[in-house]
Amino acid sequence: DAGVIQSPRHEVTEMGQEVTLRCKPISGHDYLFWYRQTMMRGLELLIYFNNNVPIDDSGMPEDRFSAKMPNASFSTLKIQPSEPRDSAVYFCASSLGQTAQYFGPGTRLLVL
Amino acid sequence: QQQVKQSPQSLIVQKGGISIINCAYENTAFDYFPWYQQFPGKGPALLIAIRPDVSEKKEGRFTISFNKSAKQFSLHIMDSQPGDSATYFCAASRRGGADGLTFGKGTHLIIQP
Numbered sequence: 001d002a003g004v005i006q007s008p009r010h011e012v013t014e015m016g017q018e019v020t021l022r023c024k025p026i027s028g029h030d031y032l033f034w035y036r037q038t039m040m041r042g043l044e045l046l047i048y049f050n051n052n053v054p055i056d057d058s059g060m061p062e063d064r065f066s067a068k069m070p071n072a073s074f075s076t077l078k079i080q081p082s083e084p085r086d087s088a089v090y091f092c093a094s095s096l097g098q099t100a101q102y103f104g105p106g107t108r109l110l111v112l
Numbered sequence: 113q114q115q116v117k118q119s120p121q122s123l124i125v126q127k128g129g130i131s132i133i134n135c136a137y138e139n140t141a142f143d144y145f146p147w148y149q150q151f152p153g154k155g156p157a158l159l160i161a162i163r164p165d166v167s168e169k170k171e172g173r174f175t176i177s178f179n180k181s182a183k184q185f186s187l188h189i190m191d192s193q194p195g196d197s198a199t200y201f202c203a204a205s206r207r208g209g210a211d212g213l214t215f216g217k218g219t220h221l222i223i224q225p
Contacts, residue, residue, distance in 0.1 A: 004155075031210060033212060033213075035213075042201075042215055042216075042217045042218060043156070043201060043213075043215040043218075044215070045212035045213060045214070048211075048212050050210075056211075056212060059212070091155055091156070093155075095209070095210070097210055098144070098207070098208035098209045098210045099209060100146065100158045100161060100209070101146075101158070101209075101213060102158070103148075103155035103156045103157065104155050105154060105155050106154075106155050
């Protein structure tokens with residue numbers, strides 16, 4: 001069974017450009033989480049969805065970040081405009097109810 | 113405010129020894145405590161998790177000890193192997209795990225052969 005799928009795996013862009021990260025959760029899971037990992041701040045929650053509805057977006061840094069989940073098998077995290085301080089590894093994770101969260105391989109983003 | 117504090121930041125253990133990583137939390141609403149293992153270039157992978165109704169959980173060489181009154185929990189890796197060399201994160205969550213995870217800062221573990 002396929003795990004959480006993220007694309008792209010690597011993204012290099014220039015400051016001011018729009019960046020879109022994509023995630024396909026494990027089939028049947030009803031929770032989807034977006035996390036960001038940096039050396040300075042570690043792993044931090046950005047936003048999570050339950051049954052495609054955003055539940056907690058308090059971790060989203062600012063209005064430049066937005067996330068959507070149009071259906072149970074797809075979610076996007078968009079940064080517009082991107083800034084160098086957004087450089088990080090972005091992880092998507094999914095879970096079924098009160099069970100373990102399974103992480104994807106991550107998208108390594110570098111904003112020049 | 114760091115809600116989950118993890119120590120040590122790095123740890124070197126001889127092959128066959130016991131690796132011990134500690135975490136402390138502040139939010140008494142947390143009721144789910146997982147440990148994740150991360151290798152370079154990979155996503156975190158769940159190792160073992162515990163809920164506060166038990167004080168200890170063991171899975172193979174990995175054991176979680178949980179002290180609710182002290183708001184502390186720890187990971188013990190018995191018979192540590194070079195393949196265990198990785199970064200380990202403790203985490204905590206509310207609502208039995210159906211909530212976002214708050215992570216510790218991580219422990220870089222090196223097992224020397």
